Amino acid sequence: MNAVASTYTKSIGHTSSASRRSQAARPSGPAKSEDTLIARLRRGDEEAFDELVNQQHGALIRMAMGYVADREVAEEVVQDTWMTVIQSLDRFEGRSSLRTWICGILIHKAKDRGVREKRHTTFSAFESYDDDNEEAVDPSRFQQTGEWAGHWAFPPQPWDDQTPEKIMASQQAVNAMQRAIEALPATLKDVLILRDVEGVEAKEVCEMLKITETNLYVRLHRARERVRAAVETYLSGC
Amino acid sequence: MKDHPSQWIHSGLTCRDLTNQASEYLDDRLPILTKVRVGLHLASCAHCRTYVKQIDLVSSTLRSLPKLYPSPVNRLCLRQQFVASHTN
Numbered sequence: 001m002n003a004v005a006s007t008y009t010k011s012i013g014h015t016s017s018a019s020r021r022s023q024a025a026r027p028s029g030p031a032k033s034e035d036t037l038i039a040r041l042r043r044g045d046e047e048a049f050d051e052l053v054n055q056q057h058g059a060l061i062r063m064a065m066g067y068v069a070d071r072e073v074a075e076e077v078v079q080d081t082w083m084t085v086i087q088s089l090d091r092f093e094g095r096s097s098l099r100t101w102i103c104g105i106l107i108h109k110a111k112d113r114g115v116r117e118k119r120h121t122t123f124s125a126f127e128s129y130d131d132d133n134e135e136a137v138d139p140s141r142f143q144q145t146g147e148w149a150g151h152w153a154f155p156p157q158p159w160d161d162q163t164p165e166k167i168m169a170s171q172q173a174v175n176a177m178q179r180a181i182e183a184l185p186a187t188l189k190d191v192l193i194l195r196d197v198e199g200v201e202a203k204e205v206c207e208m209l210k211i212t213e214t215n216l217y218v219r220l221h222r223a224r225e226r227v228r229a230a231v232e233t234y235l236s237g238c
Numbered sequence: 239m240k241d242h243p244s245q246w247i248h249s250g251l252t253c254r255d256l257t258n259q260a261s262e263y264l265d266d267r268l269p270i271l272t273k274v275r276v277g278l279h280l281a282s283c284a285h286c287r288t289y290v291k292q293i294d295l296v297s298s299t300l301r302s303l304p305k306l307y308p309s310p311v312n313r314l315c316l317r318q319q320f321v322a323s324h325t326n
């Protein structure tokens with residue numbers, strides 16, 4: 001982290017989540033451990049398969065929910081994805097990571113299911129994500145004119161003493177976050193789930209979703225802001 | 239540096255500009271000059287510090303969301319399929 005970022009992190013009193021994720025996402029020899037996992041899977045090791053399901057199932061369900069109407073359908077799409085993974089494992093060539101490959105299968109199936117069941121597809125799935133004019137934060141929260149145009153008119157109020165643990169301890173706060181995530185269009189939901197919920201490195205998320213890093217951060221920040229706004233609304237009502 | 243609007247101008251960024259770059263800043267993805275400008279702005283703007291801190295907190299909290307697993311029936315079905323694929 002550079003000097004400016006260090007100054008900032010000192011001023012807010014903790015290490016940013018990104019650097020924590022970055023540190024956490026550097027196991028020794030990840031490629032080697034994936035090779036080992038694939039070898040075990042190809043030998044028919046049931047424990048290896050359980051490990052894989054435990055690692056990836058949550059991300060697959062949450063991503064599928066961006067394309068289909070409800071959790072039940074999402075479960076079906078993910079189950080179908082796992083069946084394809086089992087049947088196709090011998091044909092996996094390792095040109096991408098195993099996770100990228102599985103997510104690719106899921107997205108293809110979920111999109112297909114969403115299109116086939118149009119009546120069930122949420123409107124949010126069709127929401128534009130590449131509108132260059134769309135800003136993450138509601139523009140009405142900033143001064144519109146005058147010397148301080150573009151500066152806060154309605155600034156965020158500090159969330160005193162809030163920590164991830166305290167937020168997670170409140171079922172209502174968790175529900176508010178879950179609802180905000182569920183309401184995201186699929187294009188925003190995918191990046192938020194992969195990057196923040198699952199902690200996938202930015203480069204791998206770009207590879208999975210076939211988007212540029214610039215596009216990734218536009219989407220990611222819009223998604224984070226919508227969840228932040230949901231927490232803000234929840235906390236202001238407490 | 240004290241918090242004061244007059245200092246924000248030195249960064250060349252408005253608060254609105256800064257909010258759009260908060261995630262790239264937190265993930266350390268900004269070009270060095272932009273990063274310096276964001277750092278300067280944050281050093282003098284308590285509102286933007288609050289905003290960036292909240293985005294960081296949300297991002298950290300999302301990592302703690304409960305894990306999701308298949309139902310026991312679906313897991314059993316997958317396991318049987320996996321075993322069958324290796325016995326054929």
